[in-house]
Amino acid sequence: MPLAFIVWAFAIVIVYVFLARLWWFPPPINQHGIIYDQHFLSTLLVTGVIFFLAQLALGYVIVRYRDRGQRAVYSHGNNKLEVLWTSAAAVLFIGAVLASTRVYAGVHLGRPPENALRVEVLGKQFAWSFRYPGPDGKFGRTDIKLINDAGGNPFGLDDTDPAARDDIVTSALRVPVGTPVRLTLKSRDVIHNFFVRELRLKQDLVPGMEIPLVFQADKTGVYEIPCSELCGLGHHQMRSTLEVLTAEEFRRWEQAQVEQLRQLQQP
Amino acid sequence: MSSPVTHHAVHAAPKGFLRRYIFSTDHKVIGKQYYLLALFSVFVGMLLSVLMRYHMIYPDAKVSWFEKLWPTGAAGGIMTPELYLSLMTMHGTIMVFFVLTTAPQSGFGNYFLPLQIGAEDMAFPVINMLSFWTTFAALVVLLAAFFVPGGAPLSGWTAYPPLSAVGEIAGPGQGTGQTLWILSIALFCAASLMGAINFIATTIDLRAKGMTLMRMPLTCWAWFVTAILSLLGFAVLLAAGILLLLDRTAGTSFFLPAGLVVNDQILNHKGGSPLLWQHLFWFFGHPEVYIAILPGMGLTSTVLSVFARKPIFGYRAMVYAILAIGFLGFLVWGHHMFVSGMNPYTGIAFSVLTMAIGVPSAIKTFNWIGTLWGARIRFTTPMLFALGFVSLFVTGGISGIFLGQPALDLYLHDTYFVVGHFHMIMGVAAIFGIFAGTYYWFPKMYGRMMNETLGKIHFYLTFIGVYAIFTPMHFVGVAGNPRRYPNFKEFEFLGELLPVHTFMTHAAFFTAAAQLIFLFNFFWSMKKGAKAPVNPWEATTLEWTVPSPPPHDNFGGRLPEVYRGAYEYSVPGAEKDYLMQNEPAVAVKE
Numbered sequence: 106m107p108l109a110f111i112v113w114a115f116a117i118v119i120v121y122v123f124l125a126r127l128w129w130f131p132p133p134i135n136q137h138g139i140i141y142d143q144h145f146l147s148t149l150l151v152t153g154v155i156f157f158l159a160q161l162a163l164g165y166v167i168v169r170y171r172d173r174g175q176r177a178v179y180s181h182g183n184n185k186l187e188v189l190w191t192s193a194a195a196v197l198f199i200g201a202v203l204a205s206t207r208v209y210a211g212v213h214l215g216r217p218p219e220n221a222l223r224v225e226v227l228g229k230q231f232a233w234s235f236r237y238p239g240p241d242g243k244f245g246r247t248d249i250k251l252i253n254d255a256g257g258n259p260f261g262l263d264d265t266d267p268a269a270r271d272d273i274v275t276s277a278l279r280v281p282v283g284t285p286v287r288l289t290l291k292s293r294d295v296i297h298n299f300f301v302r303e304l305r306l307k308q309d310l311v312p313g314m315e316i317p318l319v320f321q322a323d324k325t326g327v328y329e330i331p332c333s334e335l336c337g338l339g340h341h342q343m344r345s346t347l348e349v350l351t352a353e354e355f356r357r358w359e360q361a362q363v364e365q366l367r368q369l370q371q372p
Numbered sequence: 373m374s375s376p377v378t379h380h381a382v383h384a385a386p387k388g389f390l391r392r393y394i395f396s397t398d399h400k401v402i403g404k405q406y407y408l409l410a411l412f413s414v415f416v417g418m419l420l421s422v423l424m425r426y427h428m429i430y431p432d433a434k435v436s437w438f439e440k441l442w443p444t445g446a447a448g449g450i451m452t453p454e455l456y457l458s459l460m461t462m463h464g465t466i467m468v469f470f471v472l473t474t475a476p477q478s479g480f481g482n483y484f485l486p487l488q489i490g491a492e493d494m495a496f497p498v499i500n501m502l503s504f505w506t507t508f509a510a511l512v513v514l515l516a517a518f519f520v521p522g523g524a525p526l527s528g529w530t531a532y533p534p535l536s537a538v539g540e541i542a543g544p545g546q547g548t549g550q551t552l553w554i555l556s557i558a559l560f561c562a563a564s565l566m567g568a569i570n571f572i573a574t575t576i577d578l579r580a581k582g583m584t585l586m587r588m589p590l591t592c593w594a595w596f597v598t599a600i601l602s603l604l605g606f607a608v609l610l611a612a613g614i615l616l617l618l619d620r621t622a623g624t625s626f627f628l629p630a631g632l633v634v635n636d637q638i639l640n641h642k643g644g645s646p647l648l649w650q651h652l653f654w655f656f657g658h659p660e661v662y663i664a665i666l667p668g669m670g671l672t673s674t675v676l677s678v679f680a681r682k683p684i685f686g687y688r689a690m691v692y693a694i695l696a697i698g699f700l701g702f703l704v705w706g707h708h709m710f711v712s713g714m715n716p717y718t719g720i721a722f723s724v725l726t727m728a729i730g731v732p733s734a735i736k737t738f739n740w741i742g743t744l745w746g747a748r749i750r751f752t753t754p755m756l757f758a759l760g761f762v763s764l765f766v767t768g769g770i771s772g773i774f775l776g777q778p779a780l781d782l783y784l785h786d787t788y789f790v791v792g793h794f795h796m797i798m799g800v801a802a803i804f805g806i807f808a809g810t811y812y813w814f815p816k817m818y819g820r821m822m823n824e825t826l827g828k829i830h831f832y833l834t835f836i837g838v839y840a841i842f843t844p845m846h847f848v849g850v851a852g853n854p855r856r857y858p859n860f861k862e863f864e865f866l867g868e869l870l871p872v873h874t875f876m877t878h879a880a881f882f883t884a885a886a887q888l889i890f891l892f893n894f895f896w897s898m899k900k901g902a903k904a905p906v907n908p909w910e911a912t913t914l915e916w917t918v919p920s921p922p923p924h925d926n927f928g929g930r931l932p933e934v935y936r937g938a939y940e941y942s943v944p945g946a947e948k949d950y951l952m953q954n955e956p957a958v959a960v961k962e
């Protein structure tokens with residue numbers, strides 16, 4: 106008997122916390138994030154109703170059919186009901202997943218726009234590095250033998266390749282607002298995961314693979330990037346930031362980087 | 373289908389202590405051995421989880437006995453992040469393999485499958501004994517990982533390569549510790565394969581006269597299908613484990629691609645794929661969660677029916693649902709890999725199949741409610757745990773609908789939402805199944821009743837406790853909290869969630885403490901409990917026709933004959949409100 110009230114109490118508290126959004130997503134900063142939230146909400150709504158009704162029913166039968174000396178009904182079931190709830194569940198579940206396929210396809214099956222800014226993302230235990238192609242628009246040659254983290258060369262850029270000499274390497278991801286960005290995710294040791302909550306995007310970085318990820322941030326600001334695939338003892342410290350700059354700020358920043366590289370490479 | 377008569381040789385009870393209690397071939401002794409192994413493991417696993425929860429909210433606390441236990445991992449009494457990760461790995465591994473796979477299937481299944489189908493023993497008693505001792509060896513090897521240089525591995529129970537494949541350079545524990553982990557899992561796989569063959573053969577060949585498949589209790593169906601899942605799943609995990617071992621020790625490259633630079637060292641591997649491990653692992657790993665939960669579902673069905681004094685609602689639908697879950701369970705492993713870099717089209721296919729497997733799970737829930745509808749419920753401790761199981765199963769199932777959609781998984785993957793989800797449905801739901809089984813079958817196993825008052829207190833505290841621990845995990849998951857983080861100091865957004873973690877940690881202390889009540893009740897009742905009658909719950913299945921505890925050959929040399937299904941309660945016109953499966957046709961007053 107008390108069990109019924111506990112079950113109901115939990116159901117109410119859980120529904121309340123989700124409705125009141127006591128803990129919630131940060132506001133989205135891209136179109137995908139907006140669609141994501143809509144889909145999350147509709148899933149929450151449908152499943153929330155099912156959840157609530159199921160717990161309610163459980164509590165109800167506990168109270169209603171406790172032993173008060175009545176005779177239990179002798180019934181082996183009801184085929185009509187079985188068919189009914191089987192098909193209802195099937196329609197609902199499959200419907201949800203088909204509806205969500207649109208959201209997923211929008212991220213992974215679209216073609217990246219031609220004008221997308223290209224950035225390489227490199228994960229290693231336990232740091233992020235980002236590489237921009239620089240003024241020539243080309244990523245230069247790399248060689249793992251040249252990797253030198255302390256010397257600021259986590260990618261192993263090969264300076265004998267002119268295309269590599271102007272590549273910009275940073276430890277934070279800076280992008281201009283409102284511009285499509287095409288990331289290429291790579292890891293050089295173990296699996297890591299690139300996650301920006303505000304973008305509602307998450308993707309593993311797998312050694313031996315180059316995995317594309319396209320997004321466009323529509324709101325300036327600084328957003329944290331927590332590594333989200335266990336990569337070792339520093340996993341929880343593997344942090345970087347996504348800095349969404351105005352077009353002007355981004356241009357100036359890029360220019361400064363190019364300038365700095367030039368000076369460094371003066372004999 | 374006709375029921376084959378057993379051709380099983382009758383064996384007399386062995387004499388010496390060793391043959392009787394240690395290297396016994398009696399399925400009942402082996403069942404208890406498995407159960408006690410799981411009981412030991414669950415307390416170790418729980419202790420580790422409490423330490424983890426403590427570290428999360430007090431990462432800098434100095435606790436002198438930490439240092440005694442882990443001189444390097446907690447030098448100066450302060451737990452290091454790597455120690456946290458190794459506790460996490462051991463916690464997950466112990467819980468999944470040595471608790472959830474061991475107690476409901478190998479423990480209860482071994483003890484009660486022969487009794488419920490009317491057999492004298494399992495089909496292959498010697499293999500049965502071997503399989504237990506192999507499991508025991510696996511546990512010893514796993515725990516040994518704590519005591520080798522570098523300590524226990526930190527790559528999680530999923531052991532993804534390259535982290536798990538490149539050795540010590542990837543972190544402490546990734547040397548000998550990880551090797552021991554793989555060996556332990558390989559042994560466990562071998563043991564599970566032996567067990568699976570035994571369960572399958574026993575179910576097919578040793579059913580008593582009249583025990584048709586469709587008269588079997590749902591527990592037997594669950595054990596049977598679970599055994600098939602074990603056979604196919606553990607075979608693949610065993611192979612994968614061997615490949616991983618070769619990558620580590622023989623220089624092969626099954627899971628390691630070219631160009632690896634780990635810890636500033638260039639590795640000489642080429643041609644392998646880290647994703648291959650994930651495919652192999654989850655081909656086992658998803659069925660594994662059903663291995664953990666199916667026996668609990670079977671038992672919940674039975675217990676609900678017994679204490680509702682009503683036939684199970686939709687027996688056939690329940691059987692088909694178990695079979696459907698078993699079959700579909702092998703087609704959904706990719707839902708663990710939506711963000712792994714797998715082809716997105718594959719992801720969509722897996723998501724549709726995943727939602728499809730939700731259907732039989734929903735059917736089970738509906739039928740449980742249907743069973744309770746119109747019932748006359750006796751609130752015994754096993755019944756409370758079965759009802760709790762239903763509630764937890766609903767809660768955990770609902771969050772699965774989120775995670776099964778690749779679109780939503782784009783954010784939720786590897787957050788605490790997942791930790792909350794799998795603890796609800798696989799962790800505590802299955803544990804509730806084990807508790808229900810313990811309170812229900814203890815009288816048969818030990819010949820004494822467990823204390824009901826303590827049982828109920830244990831239930832209520834645990835039920836409230838697990839909701840308090842695992843519900844908030846969903847909330848911080850929605851806020852984006854990654855899992856497998858030893859502490860939350862480095863990120864601004866995680867700092868804001870600390871109060872929730874503090875709450876969960878205290879809930880974990882509370883719940884863990886409540887388990888001492890169970891422990892006390894268990895051992896106290898073994899010695900001091902009231903003597904159990906043959907059929908204390910007025911249930912219908914065959915184990916309740918023999919003395920508590922049953923004699924060595926179960927049915928005293930006369931195998932029972934079965935006349936009806938397992939759930940005949942409140943039959944109109946019958947004298948009592950239940951009809952035993954082996955009662956010959958009784959005069960039913962119309």
Ligand code: HEM
Nearest residue numbers: 421424460464467468528529530798799800855856857880
């Ligand atoms: C007192 C009860 C329990 C508590 C407080 C608890 C707590 C935790 C915590 C804190 C984690 C680590 C999360 C992370 O860092 O990502 C974890 C992981 C895990 N737990 Fe539990 N847990 C409990 C019971 C169980 C049970 C009954 C199971 C059985 C399935 C279980 C299975 C797992 C698994 C498989 C993992 C994942 C380990 C990994 O990431 O490799 N836990 N648990």
Ligand SMILES: [Cu+2]
Nearest residue numbers: 332334336340
């Ligand atoms: Cu990481």
Ligand SMILES: [Cu+2]
Nearest residue numbers: 658705707708
């Ligand atoms: Cu799965």
